[in-house]
Amino acid sequence: QKEVEQNSGPLSVPEGAIASLNCTYSDRGSQSFFWYRQYSGKSPELIMSIYSNGDKEDGRFTAQLNKASQYVSLLIRDSQPSDSATYLCAVWGSGGTSYGKLTFGQGTILTVHP
């Protein structure tokens, strides 16, 4: 089982729709979770962090965390073509080989078409 797994893409949504990106993780003790956006040919940039169960909203972005289910998601409302990118889920490890480092999922490619 991969330590951080994202739903397979690519994901294509029409402009104005809600894009839903999902991520599961194996380290039950993890407390810190992040979403990075990576445009083609660019380096990743941090767009959301979440530490507590529930929802965290920032503009059109909402991160959702359920530690019991070991599940974190990112919702993008009113999707725009400029949101087209690869979205990487990252989990801060709490123990074992993952302790003290950030582990990334394989990424989900999102395309928002006009």
Added chain:
Amino acid sequence: SAVISQKPSRDICQRGTSLTIQCQVDSQVTMMFWYRQQPGQSLTLIATANQGSEATYESGFVIDKFPISRPNLTFSTLTVSNMSPEDSSIYLCSVANSPLGEKLFFGSGTQLSVL
């Protein structure tokens, strides 16, 4: 967030040669990391660059292949030694902007192609 300058931005190298990648940060940072992103893949941590001591390498990465220097709190280098085509990848320097090191910011990356 810190401004991270990484160079070269890209290079094409011959098999068997070495390339040194430089990472300069505009402020002192405790934690610096080197990642690799192979084509179509996610990010894999190569090592943590420790100031004043040897780097801490992840499983599958060794010092002889990827020597790292960290002479001060604003600068680090990663060398890719004795390169083969399998080393073709993007190499990314990153710094932590949080006490534990969990919030990372990345340099612009080095696109390496080995012929």
